[in-house]
Amino acid sequence: MNDTKTKILDVAEGLVQRVGLNAMSYQHVSDAVGVRKASIHHHFPKKENLVEALLERCHFSYGDNYQTIVDGAGSAPDKLRQLAAVFADGLQKQQLCLVGTISADLNTLSESSRQALEATIQETVNIFVIVFKQGQQEDSLSFSSLAEEAAYAFFSFLLGAQISARACGGEESFRNATEAIISSWEN
Amino acid sequence: MNDTKTKILDVAEGLVQRVGLNAMSYQHVSDAVGVRKASIHHHFPKKENLVEALLERCHFSYGDNYQTIVDGAGSAPDKLRQLAAVFADGLQKQQLCLVGTISADLNTLSESSRQALEATIQETVNIFVIVFKQGQQEDSLSFSSLAEEAAYAFFSFLLGAQISARACGGEESFRNATEAIISSWEN
């Protein structure tokens, strides 16, 4: 992969996570990368191309990140705490989960970006589901709903907690809230 | 309260909830209200004034809304479901909780707006806390964390679930996820 192109994606990703999609401009990216704005357009003609590239990359980087945790050793509650820790890391840098910020601007997205977003969310939740199924099998987690629903709920909680903790309460509130959720499922 | 001023706030609120703070412009508001852009500036000189007015109003309207539910008859789990239903109503209109959308754009806010936001979140969580304390007293809810932490977690979950459900899964996913969370606390 081209070096500049990767740098553009890195910078854009950080900006979107910090200030949101609509406050991230090609000029900001251009300044930070050190190439002219037209060069950003050379690599990503329209903003929606950039957004979709970000989502695709997220699917192959964050997805791997989650997958590693899920595939690792340890109990299901442990793995939920590790997944939450990924979100806590972002929070520390005042950054939201990419999927979360982009979802917040859903109604300003193109149709193709919306579809890319939906697919990324679905795949992320699918990875989370594995932990809840493990929890059922080893009897370390108890929940009356389906594993799919619990995984979706947990992912949603992490998105929301990151947003509210950044605005009010910070990392400590995030940790406490996470523990409040996980312990309610833990056996 | 002035009629036009109220109409401006109504329109702005809906826009922010639908497309987000940075995609809501004075021109959009002006078009929808039927007065000129300069008149919006007459009532709210800077955008941050509008934002703060929205948050204040939210504190006195949504806050009342929540308070009515909390003060009503019924068990604590029932009240949690009623609170969730308020968020489900917004979702149906493709609208996010005002506090949620504004929080997503936290890093583009002025300092005073940030403080107004923080206060609104804190007061909202404080209302939610009452339900969790009721749940402890009547033994209808069980959680190992503090009522404050559980309330914060529940509010965070609702924010996140609204965002993820709008992007992926819709109202049904929202309902299922809500049930997955509430039932884990329910006795």
Add this chain to the structure above:
DNA sequence: GCATGCCTACCTACTGATAGGTTGGTTGCC
């Protein structure tokens, strides 16, 4: 060996649209 053609990466310079915000009024009510 080298000229031709094509490609990628990047540039300067620009466009039209829109953003938030200001100035200097006019109108009508207390």
Add this chain to the structure above:
DNA sequence: GGCAACCAACCTATCAGTAGGTAGGCATGC
């Protein structure tokens, strides 16, 4: 008269996106 509400016209900054061009790498054919 004074004030609140409103307006047309304007400002500057910035947005996404485009036009047109340059420099260098790499292949082809002679």
